[in-house]
Amino acid sequence: MTYDQNPLLDFSDLPRWSDITPAHVAQAIEHTLSHAQSVLAHVESLSTAQANWDSVMTSLNNATEQLGRVWGAVSHCHHVIDSPQWRDAYNTHLESVTAFWTMLGQSEPLLKHFQHFAQPEQWAILSTVRQHIITNALRDFKLTGAFLSSADKAAFSQLRAREAALQAKFSENVLDATNAYTYIAQLDELSGVPKEAVAAMHEAAKADNIDGYKITLQFPSYFPIIQYADNRALREQLYRANVTRASDFGDAALDNTAIMQELLSIRQRTAALLGFEHYSDVSLAAKMAESVPQVTGFLYDLAEKARPCALIDSAELHEFAQSQLGLDSVEAWDLTYAGEKLREQRYAFSEQEVKAYFPLHNVLHGLFHVVQALFGVQFTAKAVQVWHADVQYFELSRNGAAIGGVYLDPYARSGKNAGAWMDEVRSRSIQAQTLQTPVALMVTNFSTPLSGQAATLTHDDIITLFHEMGHALHHLLSQVDDPEVSGIRGVEWDAVELPSQFMENFCWDFATLSRMSAHAQTGESLPRNLFDKILAAKNFQSGLQMLRQVEFSLYDIILHASYSGENPDEINQVLAEIRTEIAVIQPPHFNRFQHSFSHIFAGGYSAGYFSYKWAEVLSADVFSAFESEQADGKPLLNTDLGLRYWQSILAVGGSRPAMDSFKAFMGREPNVTALLRHSGLLNTPA
Ligand SMILES: [Zn+2]
Known part of the structure; x- marks a missing residue:
């Protein structure tokens, strides 16, 4: 097959999806990858005098664009029309393609070119957009340890490798602890649980050649019990098993405590090597949020404003559980169950309807x-x-x-x-x-x-x-x-x-x-009364939900900013202190949610979990500009404002700091009022 005949190498217009087959992959990847590698090698060989925007950036962009498009099409097919052939084509080339991007991100000659572009004379001839590109690139080089001495570089790579291994072990323990639990129930224990969930539990038992109903801690099995099972003892059993997974209250072989401690120490050492005070500052270096005090201030503010509603949510739930469900005390394993009963009573409508x-x-x-x-x-x-x-x-x-x-x-x-x-x-x-x-x-x-x-x-x-x-x-x-x-x-x-x-x-x-x-x-x-129910249900218990998300976010950012390793109980104490400060409902002492908090201990959200709420505040705030003009008689679908939003935020993409784009549209810094209002957390009765 010549290059002309390979549809993956046809960049003239839209991808020729129906002509592309796994048989085209090897040639297309090898061709675009070797082209990109030789362009990179050429760019690296340029002297400082030869290095300018066109010879460095434009050349690299052109070469990597084709590789990116071919690889994008291959991984897309693997993700949406997978077959053994597509999987094979993807896996065969994954390593070499990833290795190329890693090499590009760590190239020292490329770093030297970027540093050259940052010299005053060169800097002055760059557009502000291009200055921003160089600033970002130098920041990313810094975060990957490119500026370290060779001894420190070696230490840095060792720390990163150890961190990756610990993260993988953390996940494995959570997975193993989740899988280690099963309970075989009899039908009379499952009153209240939806038919489909009961049928799935029956199927699961049958697959193991067991009579009865197999319950596990997998979400589709666990959650229907916690949410619907009338059997309180069963709910308690499942709750305890779930919140003690991979912790000091569970199987010692699967306890994540030591892993979490070592992970946090490693992250602090990584931060110190890179010249940051703590790991939270490493995370914030590439984010819109600027500092730990700014993030914690933002989160405490949300907590304080959500608290009155959370107190009402909690009081209503307790009152309902006592009067309608006959529960004297509402325990942790009753909250979801009672909440679901209250929700059904208030907003009866079905998703199917x-x-x-x-x-x-x-x-x-x-x-x-x-x-x-x-x-x-x-x-x-x-x-x-x-x-x-x-x-x-x-x-x-x-x-x-x-x-x-x-x-x-x-x-x-x-x-x-x-x-x-x-x-x-x-x-x-x-x-x-x-x-x-x-x-x-x-x-x-x-x-x-x-x-x-x-x-x-x-x-x-x-x-x-x-x-x-x-x-x-x-x-x-x-x-x-x-x-x-x-x-x-x-x-x-x-x-x-x-x-x-x-x-x-x-x-x-x-x-x-x-x-x-x-x-x-x-x-x-859609009838108005059905819409009203959907809208009311949206904000059901939103005060409690907001506090829970804020609690997780605060734990993450504070732990990664303050972890010292001096106190063996630090990972639990930090959370306990935050809960004392902000939680309206205190979980039981054996709740070890943190030991399965994979987002921050195994995933990419370490010192970044707050981003969920942060982005929600921004989007709600931007939307509030449309709402306030609507209140002045303009349509919600407001073209003038839409075009301004396009120009201030969408059109500029990542070419300037997000805060600048936000301020260009709003004329001020973000505030949390709109999100609170959208969540039904403003104007609560005193
Ligand atoms: Zn998204």
Whole structure:
């Protein structure tokens, strides 16, 4: 096969999805990878006098863009139309492709070029966007230890390797402790548990050749018990087993205590090597939030403002549990159960009832209407090659001219990963004075329609679709010419969810929802009273939920800022102190939630868990600008404001600090009021 015949190497327009097969992968990867490697080698060999933006940055971008597009297509196919052949093609090349990106990120000659660009004379001729790119690159080099002496570099790599091994062990212990527990129940113990969950427990027992109903700590088995089982002793047993997993109250062989202590010491030593006071500052170096006091101040503020509602939530729950459920004391294992009973009593409606009102076709049109009204751009369906018959493509245009496009792969199927995400197919860039328009893809896992029926979406599905469209618009509406910081590239991690969560807000607007509803049988639009129930249920116990998230976030950022290793009980004491300060409901002494807090001990959220709330504050705040103009009589789908949002936030992508973009739109720093109001936490009765 010649290069011309390989569809993966055809970069002339959209990917030729239906022509691409796993058999094309090896040649395409080898070709683009060796090209990228030789360009990198050439760039590294340039003298300081030869190094300028074009010879370094533009050359590298062009070479890596093709590799990125080929690899993007391969990993996409592996994730959405997997087969043994696709998996094989992906796994065969994963290591060499990853190794190339790592080499690029650690190249010392490249670092020297960047340092040269940062010299005053060179710096002065760069645009502010390019200065920002260099600042980011030097920061990333610093965080990967590129500035260390060779002895310190070796120590740094050893610490990172040990950290990775400990993180893996932490996860393994959580997994093993989760799997170690089973309880075989009899049917009479399962009163209250939904039929499907009971049937699944029966199936699980049968698979082990056991009579009865197998209950495990896997979420789909554990949660229906905690939420629905009338049997209080069973709930208590499951609760205890769950909150003592991988801790000093469980199997000693699976206890994560020593691992957590060593992980925290290692992170503190890593931080010291890199010249930071503590690990939280390492994490914040690449985030929008600037300092630990700023983050803790933000979190304590949320806690204080959520507290009055949390106290009411708690009092109502206790009152309900006593009067309606006959519970004298409400224990930790009663909270979810009693909460569910109270929720059912207050907001009786079913997800299925809501779903019938929202055919996918109508929801998409409603979403496109919102986008058009806000930004003056149109989505139009267009027939192009796709990777699966369910996939649709929509061209994005403005005043009749195409400015981008987006694929939507809506339904769950085998061979497709779970969850929902947005990814880039190609980025906006200008090459030889020609504009390459950006293209995105959105993947969701909505339930497949029954044959002959229209696909319909739950309210959660609609939120997911709007969320992913928010990410896609960030990519598609970019006006940055430098690809390093176009769209979501280069945006701080704690700000990246602003555009996605911003779009979610429209799913709580009655006019928007009713415009895109048409009952699958009757064609009727969503009734107001059903909408009111959905809205009320949204904020059920939101005070308690807010406090719980704030508690986790504070624990993470404070522990990573203060850990000294001097006191063997530090990992538990820090959490206990935070709970004393802010929690409204104190968990029992044996609750060791922290020992399975994988986000911060095994995942990428260490000293970054607060980002969830941080981004929610930003998106709620931005949306409040639309609400306040609406209160002055303007439409919620406000074009003037939409265009300003586009120019201030979406168009600039990662080309400047997210705080600058936020302030450009809002004219001030973020505040938490809008999020509190959206969560029903303002104006509580005294
Ligand atoms: Zn997202």
